[in-house]
Structure formats: structure tokens, C-alpha cells
Amino acid sequence: MRGVLEKDFRSYRKTVLLTLALVVLYAAFCCLMPGFDLVHSVLFVGWMGAVAAVNEVADDERNGYAFLMTLPVDARSYVLAKLVYVTTVQVHFWILARVTLLVGTLLDGKKPDIPALLSKGLALHFGMVALLMLILTFVIKFGVKSILYLAGGLVMLVCVFCVLVVTKPDANWVDALLRIGRFPHIGIYATAAAIIATAGLTRLAVHFMRNKEF
Amino acid sequence: MVTLNNFRKHYKDFDLNISMQIPAGTVTGLIGRNGAGKSTTIKAILGLINPDEGEVCVFDKNPREFTPRDKEAIGTVIGGNLLGDFITAEDTIAILRKMYADFDEPYFRAQCKALELPLEKPFKDLSNGMKARLRVLIAISHKARLLVLDEPTAGMDVIARSEILDLLREYLAQDGERSVLISSHISSDIEGFCDDVYLIERGEIVLHEDTDTILGQYGVLKLSENEFRDVERQYIVACKKEAYGYACLTKEKQYFVDNYPGIIVENGSLDSTIILMLGGR
Structure with missing residues (x-):
């Protein structure tokens, strides 16, 4: 597992600079725009964390897996290494999001509320770990092209939802869905759901990896 | 050390049906044309594919059940991008250091x-x-x-190929119990390096022989139509129609030298064996 992690982080180090540059540019934009909702920057940074990590999740499949699986790596240690990797990347980006939020708050001339600052958008990072494990499971089972279908499916779902929200803003179920975001302690429930999903997806990815032929 | 026992694997357009053994301390060559099944055989030995029938044993164990520790005893060359496009040799050192307990970093650097x-x-x-x-x-x-090496000298010029083979010889000389399976379509690499040879064609082994036997006992008879009619066919393994008559591969070169003094008998080589076994009938 340590060898796979070493490989992943060495590749990550070489590609993360571009992602960080985008994050810094966006953070600067957020901080300079008066009255901009800083929560958006937290969401953006969390999303960029997933973008930075997804390359390594798919890279082994692109390289053919075969050589990697002749090294001292088994299915379980491989999937666990990926889980540790995506979680670590999300921790990096969680820290980055907090720094962005803190700087933005200070530049706005407000006093930072530290507990709120630490917890804001936390579920998003757990959600990204779950999403990345979902992508890994798809890549192992269906190949790297499945990411495109998965992403396409997610984008279509979001588009359909947005169209419905715009065309039928008064429908009860749309209102109910939108109200989920304002549900008390929704962050805690979402975090718990993401952790459970991650655990399930990790087991599934190990199962697929064990039965995979290269 | 390695045994494939009636290993069968069915694909849409290809079937592998193979039995072979690699004893400890031997260098075994797997030779055949592109698409003959060399890489699939190697994948079977490395546990990268499941058999439909039969079994494969490496160190008395099914390679699909290998632990990371078991895998440390195998060195592999197979196609693909190694560890990633952006990974350097320096990165590779750091990765291998964490993967292998016996990784020899000074040797790698040297x-x-x-x-x-x-x-x-x-x-x-x-x-x-x-x-x-x-x-x-x-x-x-x-x-x-x-060592399980799939086309390790592919894409190399003759000097580089020689360097690699020297490196492998040096490696084998350090421990007499080490074994190598090497696949190649460059017969000169196999001929000068391997103790025995498996010739594979359309997913099946068509010849298994010691390299010394091929070089010492095999021969090519160059026969006119009349000579071809008259010779003892029992010792002819394969023959091919040529402009002058027939080229025949024999496993008993000396028999023809002793009993047919008039015919041309050339020494056997891996090239002639492959050409006649695969191109002849």
C-alpha cells in the first residue's frame, strides 16, 4: 500500500500546481469582489480537490493496470491506498478552503467565526471522497471511459433538476428538495451518508478488483 | 517453479490451451509470432487472468492468490506505461524502496x-x-x-539488446536457483540465452526442446523432388516446398549424414526450426 501511495502522491505533486493556481486565482477573485458570498469559494475549492485527485484514480487504468498488479500490491491494499490518497487530497483542499474563507472574511473587515469557518462546507469534502470512490469503482469495473458516462449522467440529472426548478418553481416536490439544503443539521446527515457510501464503495471496489482480469 | 497444467482460456477470437513447466535454475524461452499467445501465457503465469480450465502454479501456489510478499519474489517486464507518464527513474527508486523489502538501491542507481x-x-x-x-x-x-519477461528487448537496437542480455546473465550468475521465462520474437536473443524453448502457435505449444538439442541434433535437409521421395520420413518433423525441391526439418541430423551422404544437411538453428515448424507442414 505504501508503494502505491508513494506513486500516487509523486504524480499528484507534478500535476497539482495547475489546480492550485486555479484555486488561488478564484480565491483572489472572490476576495476582491465586494459582497461575494464566500461559501461559493469553499464549494469551488472542494470541487477542485476532486478534480486534482481524479487523475490519479483513473491513471492506473489508463496505464493498463497489468504492470502495477505484478508488483507487491493486492486488490485490498490497492483500493485502500486510493482511499487514503483521495482523503488526503480532500484534507489538503479543506485546509485551502478554510484559508480562503479566513482571508476573505478578514478582507471584508469582519471578525471570523472560527467554529463556523471550520465546519462550513465540511460535508462537501466527505461527499467528494465518496464521489471519487464511486469513480474508482466505475473505473475498475467498466474501464476509464465509464467516467465520461458517469459525469454525463450526473450533469444530465443536474440539468433536468435545474430546468424543473426554473419551469415549475412552485411544485411541492421541487420546494421540498430545495428545503433539504436548509434542513437543521443537514451537514451532519450528509457527512454521515457520505462516510457510509464511501465504506460501501470501498468494499465494492475491492471485490471488483479481486475479480478483474488484466 | 512454474507449472501450467492444461491451462485453457477462451476469448472471442482466440483460444489458449497450454501446458508448460519452468524448473528452478533454468532459462526458458517462449517464442512465436505476434498474436500467437505469448503475452497471454505470461499473464496466466502472473495471475492476471483466470483459467477457464486447468491450473497454474507458481511457487506451488495459484498466482491469483498471491500476497504482496509472494509477489516480491517475481520480477516482471510487461508492456504498458510502467508507473505513469510523469514518473521518473528517481521517483521509481522511492516507490520500489517502499514496495520491496530487498530492493537494491545502490545497484539500481549504478x-x-x-x-x-x-x-x-x-x-x-x-x-x-x-x-x-x-x-x-x-x-x-x-x-x-x-523473472517473467515479455519481449524485454523489443524496440532495442542490437547493442542495447546485447547489454540487456548481459545484464540478465550477470543476474542469473549470482544465484543458481533463479529462473527466467523470456518471450521474444527475436530468435537470436532466445538462442544465445535460453536453456530450453517453447514454440507457441495459435495458443498451443507446437515444440518444446532444449536449445542444445535444437542446435546439436536438429538439421535442415535440402532435398530435390527425387530425394524427397526416397528419404526416410520417420525422422522428418516438418517440411516446406522450395524452388529447388523441399527444405525438411529433422530431429536426427546425424542419421541423414550417415545414411544419405549425397544430400545437403545444414545445422539446425532456432530460425530454421521456427520457419519450418510454423511455415511448413
């Missing part, structure tokens, strides 16, 4: 220098020859007991 492999260049920027050298170096740098 060989990188000797083979003129740049440590800081990403894998994607290396030439084909450099990539091939790096693959072999990874396989031999952790004191593996078994």
Missing part, C-alpha cells in the same frame, strides 16, 4: 548510470530503448527468484 538512464526524465519522455532498459532494471533490482 545500473542507471551504466545504462545511461536519466534519473530526472519522466517516463513519457524516454526513448523506447530507455523505457525497455528501465523495465528490465526494475525487474532485476529486488533479488527476485523468478
